[in-house]
Amino acid sequence: xxxxxxxxxxxxxxxxxxxxxxxxxxxxxxxxxxxxxxxxxxxxxxxxxxxxxxxxxxxxxxxxxxxxxxxxxxxxxxxxxxxxxxxxxxx
Numbered sequence: 001x002x003x004x005x006x007x008x009x010x011x012x013x014x015x016x017x018x019x020x021x022x023x024x025x026x027x028x029x030x031x032x033x034x035x036x037x038x039x040x041x042x043x044x045x046x047x048x049x050x051x052x053x054x055x056x057x058x059x060x061x062x063x064x065x066x067x068x069x070x071x072x073x074x075x076x077x078x079x080x081x082x083x084x085x086x087x088x089x090x091x
Contacts (some may be wrong), residue, residue, distance in 0.1 A: 018058045025050040 029043035
């Protein structure tokens with residue numbers, strides 16, 4: 001049986017939101033510059049600073065948790081989990 005994930009089962013993480021916010025922080029100043037007639041470079045510079053703050057937040061203040069196989073160890077053997085799983089499957 002194949003398990004399928006429905007959209008209601010998925011929750012957005014902080015990092016997902018950050019990836020969505022970065023283009024908005026660049027598009028809104030550009031749109032505002034075009035609509036208001038203000039110079040584009042200072043507004044895009046402000047958007048770039050906001051993007052840099054978001055990137056710094058998700059990389060340094062709230063880094064992703066180590067959920068991958070790399071670096072994780074099986075508690076019983078001390079070996080990487082993937083190697084332990086592979087050994088258990090083969091016998």
